[in-house]
Amino acid sequence: MTSPHPVAPPTAEPHGPANAALEVLSTVFGYDSFRGDQAAIIEQIASGGDAVVLMPTGGGKSLCYQIPALLRQGTGVVVSPLIALMSDQVAALEAVGIRAAFLNSTLERHEAQAVEQQLLAGEIDLLYMAPERLVLPRTIDLLHRAELSLFAIDEAHCVSQWGHDFRPDYMGLSVLADAFPTVPRVALTATATEATHQELTERLRMEEAKHFVSSFDRPNIQYRIEPKATPREQLLRLISAEHEGESGIVYCLSRKSVETTAKWLSDRGIPALPYHAGLDARVRQDHQERFLRADGLIIVATIAFGMGIDKPDVRFVAHLDLPKSIEGYYQETGRAGRDGQPATAWMAYGLGDVVSQRKFIDSGEGNEQFKRNARSHLEAMLALCETVSCRRVQLLRYFGQDMGSTACGNCDICLNPPQTWDATVAAQKVLSALIRLDRERGQKFGSGQIIEVLLGRENDRSRQSRHEELSVWGIGSDLSEKEWRSALRQLLARGIVDAEGDYGVLVPGAQAGPVLRSEAAVELAVDRTPAKPSRSRSVRGGGASRAADGLEIAERERFEALREWRTSVATEKQIPPYMVFSDATLVAIVQTRPASVGALSGVSGVGAKKLAEYGEGVLAALGGSAA
Template identity: 85%
Template sequence: MSSAPEPLADADPISALREGDAGRTDEALAILSRVFGYDAFRGDQAAIIDQVAGGGDAVVLMPTGGGKSLCYQIPSLLRNGTGIVVSPLIALMADQVAALEGVGIRAAYLNSTLELHEAQAVEQQLLAGELDLLYMAPERLVLPRTVQLLQRARLALFAIDEAHCVSQWGHDFRPDYLGLSMLAETFPGVPRIALTATATEATHRELTERLHLQGAKHFVSSFDRPNIRYRIEPKNSPREQLLRLITTEHEGDSGIVYCLSRKSVETTAQWLSDRGIPALPYHAGLDAAVRQDHQERFLRAEGLIIVATIAFGMGIDKPDVRFVAHLDLPKSIEGYYQETGRAGRDGLPSTAWMAYGLGDVVSQRRFIDAGEGGEQFKRNARSHLDAMLALCETVSCRRVQLLRYFGQDLGAENCGNCDICLSPPTTWDATVPAQKLLSALIRLDRERGQKFGSGQVIEVLLGRENERSTQYRHEELSVWGIGQELTEKQWRSTLRQLLARGIVEAEGDYGVLVPGPHAGPVLRGEVTVELAEDRTPQRAARGAGRRPGGASRAAESLEPAQRERFEALRAWRTSVAKEKQIPPYMVFSDATLVGIVETSPQSVSALGTVSGVGAKKLAEYGEDLLEALHAAE
């Protein structure tokens, strides 16, 4: 940030701004600078704020880390009354409110964690006009008593966060969101803004219709997160692969590891802990108090890893998550995008990594076929999975394909920051092997009346005897041993890619293989099957490739001496956060600390020009931070 006003004497930036007579845009910029410490809006932020502050409705699609919260926080400060924020994230409301209070905004929440007298106190603050923002869950908002309370208060706006939760076809559907349609009729004069970081064109249309926002102005930002490096590699001892990622690229960094099952979550967290990597489990089967404790420890600690099911992460506002890893295949691109988007919210370099194998494809298809729900629901789930598999098996830029799924064009063929762009895969003509595999499936079915999973089919192709091949006389089949030009590993890679393309399918509880809907043209030789060779990850010795001094990846752009000062500021920040019992990022983010180290301010006034240093934080931390910085020089 190039410039900023001198700090306010009373460190109360909001009340001072409201006394001014500047235009709405100038007033919004003044709040951005004085309260939040930034000197310019990004992307559509200014237009969104102007729309809502002027009393208009808005639908906002913006990536995680794109600054969605400012789009309702600043209009709430510009308009008379209290902004009501609808959020499904009861467990995070206390931290969200603490973060706002940390920059001088009067905020509170109403949810089931409050005692009766505490809730009544918040209600009185609302009615007295003493709150800028009030958070509540959708199930509480739609209660008649709450509606009556809000009708007695002066309201600035309604912000419907995580608005994709209203989509019944989405991956995060919350039935209580459907009741929010009443806001349009019950509060006709109060502007509404619906926000989400995850929405296909179909979900976008659905949330607009269900929330009665047909007359709203729509803002669709690019879903691109250029600071995130996307990497997907063949699954081969996935925990060892994860350990290499952490020790060689992200030692000392905070990260999230996603697993499909609760058991896998617990065993993986224990496995990492046994190897000296601080890790905690999180899943819906844990006691609620344990889950809350693990979440709070993750938010407050530096360098802690949370191993979780998809039950974890929505609304997590921790900006310094440096990597998100998947040890199992996500069910959809929407889920994958939202989960990986929790990395690098501060804009600094981060990694989205996944280990993906043949078993993932088979198990996910089996879950869909065996799951509850009608045929339409299953078709929708298969469509989501097919898109996810296509992303995994693409031989072109992953970012281009990811953005195309959300209806956006990167404007280039390559992003330069995914594994495909950085190390293009080698492709080979797999038409004949694909025909051999399909022939084996057909012969086993026609001549033996049998269907098998991948293991036995590969054994037949390789001509390797085992108990089942002897029992069923598979060696007498014409396809016995016809695939010996490939190794077992190569066959598994081939089969995984054929499954992803619908040339082969896995069906039933046991995942038996059958020709897929696209098998015919392959068998008839009408198409060429081009597959990618599996890229074996380079094995690195423990500790190889570590950043100098073990510094966080957030500081990789800094010179060695600057890295030392950055780590000293992180240590100062940790001690302040512990004293105040708040997460370290609520003091200052990694990005702000990097900016401080790069500019090396020599006065409180100069410190106020650094991006992310608002008036209240400058008044509260300025002198102590400068002392810590100078002590490290």
């Protein structure tokens, strides 16, 4: 449960100058400098102040509480909703020599008691626990008897009902303000709009905290959304053309879709495993651990998977169904490319997604305010899908970050700008069809039958209701069925058309009036074909990591030799390979060409403990590859 190798204390006093934090950063974690607001956040917490931190996934949030916990006297308590991942989080800290432990329901009674005794004896640097355990009177009493350095509330957006991962258990964390008034607190999240930010601040009673809002931009991630036709075939093309042999996550809305998609990929030679809440807990744990420990494995999952996953070499995240909110989408896509190397966020999105999501909201539980929030989230998500301008600009604007009109150059819109067309008349035809069917036949239909009427195609429904007698019969024959489906999808996203009821029938939307009266023009995007891959895999063999793209042939051979050595070490230690060294660190080692163990100490990601533990092995692997 705890590391036998405690970190040596910094030479400076606990509240000493910033160079004490830099010393810990270098000797423990192996990095030379802080990124963004990290240094300022660490200084705020280490000096005893509270902080609210909004920082994107992969931005280095964990260092913001790990280093202050080492600089201050006592144990840092990390509140996390991720019981299934606490063991891996502790193992990652132990790998760099930090004394870490967790208290959760997976421990036997005697194991939990041992951790508690270590806490009281001051033998733990960082202690992880879930919010529901922390707020128990017994736990509060235990913590009062221990020396605490800080409280870190991870995934703090879970406290907000505006957030996408609301957890009622987080509501009780406000007790920390009264129970431990002298212990600094830091709340951290990777996804928070202004509303979520404000609510989590109020609910955690952190109004006096210093707030740090970093850029939400992840420039290494390429965002792409394409029309859904044959989504699994589209996914297979993505993997085969760009991510063969690389790790990825595929998100589906239903458990059944997760199961069938994982099997479909496996049947085609793509190693894939399912993950959802309906699987046996042991199976879920096994699949999660295999994903963390393997290179090139794909996990197909519902949104139940991924929060807190610290696997740095996930090269793509794919969505086969529309996410419910931009916050959820951003958090899920953020699990790609945590190492800073190029990664892809890809989605297949169709008309059925819009209808099913709106039906889910309208028929779901929750009061009207909850449903209004859900509709607001969905409308923002649809706007991102249907934008004809840079996706990154719109994504960042949602989180309050204005890039102006500067396009990113690394999304499908920038790489393959869409054409637009004047769809005002087409929109009027759709609305007229909806109105005529309702007024003259008392009927409402989903998109399929509406398109049949617009195209003037007979079927049983049409014949029974004499649709051919309507003035709107066949008025849309100038467009194809594919073009009408694209137009309806975009009209739904803009609120010109709406879907209602259990069957998702189409009705005029809130924005229909001005369009019918020709007071508002409608411009839609021409139905897009998938953009050609912007990166070719021909420059490296199947299964080679994208991190090696910039290496020469001889360097790539040394890189692969280091990867093989890392895999053997990880297998022996029963830990994920990235806990030995990340791909980025292996690339840095290859480029540095160290001739001695001492020369390795200057490589980013090589701390003191890893240098002592792995230095000779690295040199041996490099020597073997050179020979």
